[in-house]
Amino acid sequence: MIKLSINGMLLKVDEGTTILEAAKKLNFRIPTLCHHDDLCVAGNCRVCVVEQLGGKSLLSACATPVSEGMQILTNSLKVRSARKHVIELLLSEHNADCTKCYKNGKCELQDLSNEFCVGDHLLLDLINIKDYTIDRFSPSIQKDDSKCIRCQRCVRTCEQLQGVNALTVAHKGEHQKISTFEDLSMAEVICTNCGQCVNRCPTGALVERTYLDEVWDAILDPSKHVVVQTAPAVRVGLGEELGLEPGQRVTGRMVSALKRLGFDSVLDTDFTADLTIMEEGTELLTRLKQALVDKDPTVALPMTTSCSPGWIKFIEHAFPEYLSNVSTCKSPQQMFGALAKTYYAQVRKIDPKDVVSVSIMPCTAKKYEANRPEMRSSGYKDVDYVLTTRELARMIKQAGVDFNKLNEDKYDSIMGASSGAAVIFGATGGVMEAALRTAYELITGREVPFEGLNITPVRGMEGVRQASVLLEDCKEEWSFLNGVELKCAVAHGLVNARALMDGVKSGEINVHFIEVMACPGGCLGGGGQPIPTNEKIRKKRTEAIYAEDMSMEIRKSHENPEVVGIYKEFLGEPLGHKSHELLHTHYTRRARY
Amino acid sequence: MSDKHVKRVDLIFEKVECRDVIEEIMKMDPDAICQKVLESDLKGRGGAGFPTGLKWRYTFQEKEPVKYIVCNADEGEPGTFKDREILDQVPEKVFCGMAIAGRAVGAKNGYVYLRGEYKFMIPKLNAQLDTFHKMMDEFNHNFRIHIRLGSGAYICGEESALFESIEGKRGEPRNKPPYPTASGLFGKPTTINNVETLVHTVMIMLYGASHFKELGTKDSRGSKVFSVSGDTPKAGIFELELGMSVDEFVDEFGDGDTKAVQVGGASGFCVPRKKFDETIIGFEGVPTGGSMKLFNSTRSMYNVLHNYLDFFTEESCGQCTPCRVGCQQLLKGVEAVKRGDKNSKYLDELVKLAKTMKRASKCGLGQSVGNAFGSIVENFKEEIIY
Numbered sequence: 001m002i003k004l005s006i007n008g009m010l011l012k013v014d015e016g017t018t019i020l021e022a023a024k025k026l027n028f029r030i031p032t033l034c035h036h037d038d039l040c041v042a043g044n045c046r047v048c049v050v051e052q053l054g055g056k057s058l059l060s061a062c063a064t065p066v067s068e069g070m071q072i073l074t075n076s077l078k079v080r081s082a083r084k085h086v087i088e089l090l091l092s093e094h095n096a097d098c099t100k101c102y103k104n105g106k107c108e109l110q111d112l113s114n115e116f117c118v119g120d121h122l123l124l125d126l127i128n129i130k131d132y133t134i135d136r137f138s139p140s141i142q143k144d145d146s147k148c149i150r151c152q153r154c155v156r157t158c159e160q161l162q163g164v165n166a167l168t169v170a171h172k173g174e175h176q177k178i179s180t181f182e183d184l185s186m187a188e189v190i191c192t193n194c195g196q197c198v199n200r201c202p203t204g205a206l207v208e209r210t211y212l213d214e215v216w217d218a219i220l221d222p223s224k225h226v227v228v229q230t231a232p233a234v235r236v237g238l239g240e241e242l243g244l245e246p247g248q249r250v251t252g253r254m255v256s257a258l259k260r261l262g263f264d265s266v267l268d269t270d271f272t273a274d275l276t277i278m279e280e281g282t283e284l285l286t287r288l289k290q291a292l293v294d295k296d297p298t299v300a301l302p303m304t305t306s307c308s309p310g311w312i313k314f315i316e317h318a319f320p321e322y323l324s325n326v327s328t329c330k331s332p333q334q335m336f337g338a339l340a341k342t343y344y345a346q347v348r349k350i351d352p353k354d355v356v357s358v359s360i361m362p363c364t365a366k367k368y369e370a371n372r373p374e375m376r377s378s379g380y381k382d383v384d385y386v387l388t389t390r391e392l393a394r395m396i397k398q399a400g401v402d403f404n405k406l407n408e409d410k411y412d413s414i415m416g417a418s419s420g421a422a423v424i425f426g427a428t429g430g431v432m433e434a435a436l437r438t439a440y441e442l443i444t445g446r447e448v449p450f451e452g453l454n455i456t457p458v459r460g461m462e463g464v465r466q467a468s469v470l471l472e473d474c475k476e477e478w479s480f481l482n483g484v485e486l487k488c489a490v491a492h493g494l495v496n497a498r499a500l501m502d503g504v505k506s507g508e509i510n511v512h513f514i515e516v517m518a519c520p521g522g523c524l525g526g527g528g529q530p531i532p533t534n535e536k537i538r539k540k541r542t543e544a545i546y547a548e549d550m551s552m553e554i555r556k557s558h559e560n561p562e563v564v565g566i567y568k569e570f571l572g573e574p575l576g577h578k579s580h581e582l583l584h585t586h587y588t589r590r591a592r593y
Numbered sequence: 594m595s596d597k598h599v600k601r602v603d604l605i606f607e608k609v610e611c612r613d614v615i616e617e618i619m620k621m622d623p624d625a626i627c628q629k630v631l632e633s634d635l636k637g638r639g640g641a642g643f644p645t646g647l648k649w650r651y652t653f654q655e656k657e658p659v660k661y662i663v664c665n666a667d668e669g670e671p672g673t674f675k676d677r678e679i680l681d682q683v684p685e686k687v688f689c690g691m692a693i694a695g696r697a698v699g700a701k702n703g704y705v706y707l708r709g710e711y712k713f714m715i716p717k718l719n720a721q722l723d724t725f726h727k728m729m730d731e732f733n734h735n736f737r738i739h740i741r742l743g744s745g746a747y748i749c750g751e752e753s754a755l756f757e758s759i760e761g762k763r764g765e766p767r768n769k770p771p772y773p774t775a776s777g778l779f780g781k782p783t784t785i786n787n788v789e790t791l792v793h794t795v796m797i798m799l800y801g802a803s804h805f806k807e808l809g810t811k812d813s814r815g816s817k818v819f820s821v822s823g824d825t826p827k828a829g830i831f832e833l834e835l836g837m838s839v840d841e842f843v844d845e846f847g848d849g850d851t852k853a854v855q856v857g858g859a860s861g862f863c864v865p866r867k868k869f870d871e872t873i874i875g876f877e878g879v880p881t882g883g884s885m886k887l888f889n890s891t892r893s894m895y896n897v898l899h900n901y902l903d904f905f906t907e908e909s910c911g912q913c914t915p916c917r918v919g920c921q922q923l924l925k926g927v928e929a930v931k932r933g934d935k936n937s938k939y940l941d942e943l944v945k946l947a948k949t950m951k952r953a954s955k956c957g958l959g960q961s962v963g964n965a966f967g968s969i970v971e972n973f974k975e976e977i978i979y
Contacts, residue, residue, distance in 0.1 A: 063768035086949070126925065169911075
């Protein structure tokens, strides 16, 4: 233990504790900008400087570990003067068009300048806004360097959490900026559109491309029939954006709010999540049969999931030689879109050209996915607009809906029925668990041998996890699987996905089925989720997801009545002709930069 | 005028038999080597003046089996050109110094981080290195030196940015602690010394600590190689005793019309004529990495300051706010005062800002911008304003 004093108050903390953490224990909040709980220490914004009695220079609280006998002042004259200077300096090179900014009211720099009353600052304005153009080429992420404060959170996110390195620091001194390979637009580089950088940007430099106005226009156009789908993870995040504590489940209130916003039909991505399990599960078993019975050497195993568009873009860039291993299933969002303008329109007797399909996602990569040229199998753009959890909260506020006083409502039908298996798609390991619940039962006729259907070995926050299930006493048509140990691996965060794929490549990891989610924690930690997102909050949302699963009557995808129904009425059978046409896709090899 | 004369010294460039030194140190206990350097009171010749023996001992005391010696030859301070001459004339002494340090701290590998513009020296250094490595083998000293070339960034002379650069990363200073002696190059305990410091250690091993201490003052022992430039009839490289006053220095090197001396380059201090007498060149007064620039009355100190600020604005690595934006504010600020867009009181605001930069910047670069700025603005205010 290290003894020190902060503002005259004595305390003991563990060795290696930073001054920032030690001060927190005494309820002193030291302001930070470049610091983020998920990322390594940078110590470059210098807004957290504190004074050490007897020291020549100030110390950055986030980067300096405590030492024995330290006497720290967090609010001395020197500290206040330096801190104010730092904020003024940042503002002097910042495009401070706050009232017009997308992040107005949600900007950490704005909060700090408000706290320190720098309105009357004396320094010169260094920024010439005419020198900047906003990069709006990506359908997911908008980058505005004139708002950038060079805290490098985005760079560290892209490197340490995602292992993508699309964003990096270029040039030095006054010309230093956060840039991409050859300064290309975000649409032209290896960026996976995961939006983890957007989730961590303290200012308005990196924000999602917003489609709020387009959605409002569609809702308010009487000739349009607007359907909305909501992803599993949105229901455990939305509350945070509307003033609730992390970890609250707001499914019913969200449905109620969506109806009040004027959507013609409020439906659930969970429905197509269950459908994904049917298609993807069948695909896996088909591949296993080809490998084990037909001894086909060309069959690509391990098979990986395809729900996460960030993962898809990543594997297209980084491991294009493994594209045939990726399940051909579209993501639940895109399955939904394709069915909204075919099956749904047919049943509801609406001309599909009048259907506008909107999805609410915890994700920015979904915006890119919806714009892929191959995602038009209904004959129209399958998903017209994708909004993030944050954008939905903004719509709710714009419409003046008092969210927290709403009664709970139920999803519309058809395509609104869900299962617990679909809900857990929102957490890392969830797709794997849902697939196992169904596949095991399909093969053996029995429920998975885990208490309460909870397959805990695939849950958790470890970056890469492996688990296996022994298949015994299989049904007759699956007897070739008797005695097979079905092995699977789960990764979340692309840096872990890369490690997993490297392991597959080297032969170290030998499994049948792989689930990858691009974002840490899975979709509940997605780039479109409320800010801040960090480990603590991800854990809360995870707990909420599993609680939601437990609260569902139906907990297995193949028992979702609407899923049973759609195969009977429309699709025929999993991997059938119609499924192939509407629910499956292909991938594109992309450059490695 | 003082009647003392500046003492010329010839230690650094003196040709010596490195073989004898290596033979001697191979017989010595590593801790004894550290002790001998410590006794000499040798302080780092790059400008910061950290006691060399202490640095060695800290590295020696680290338990980690892999350690490194780095020779900082990224001589980039404006007006400094002595390391180039040392490497050109006595490279074997530099390598020898690294071998001594390697023996003292227990390192098997050393790196010379050479300024990008000194690329032309590489063939000669490599040839010298072959001879050196053969000698290492002869004495069973398992120590190898590798040369790495910088790419022209001033910041890479900062020790931790230099490590990043050798590691193949963007040259940006790290947070301290940990200090290099605990976690330096490749995260291993590292001793990083200036070229001249390493040569001094050779001479200390050869002639003893007390011989080294005969020169200089209590706080600044020994001699130092100076790079003299500016308005002087005698521009060049001179090894002089530390502890002289600026007055004595100007007596020797001035052109009779010297109004200011910039001691320590862009990151050093500007000494005006009225303070020549009272200012000691050394760690008790104004320290220097070697750069001594003389200005006579034909020079506009506004231009001098502008030049330095321009330099820092470009050469800041850009990662920390006080340095990246502060430099630009100081530069644009003095321009605004000169133009009359801001009144002279604005200079006081800038001096306060420079103080914040000194206190809150992440590394030595940002922390030292205020030195030149403060001393020039304080002493030549009217030249900045009018």
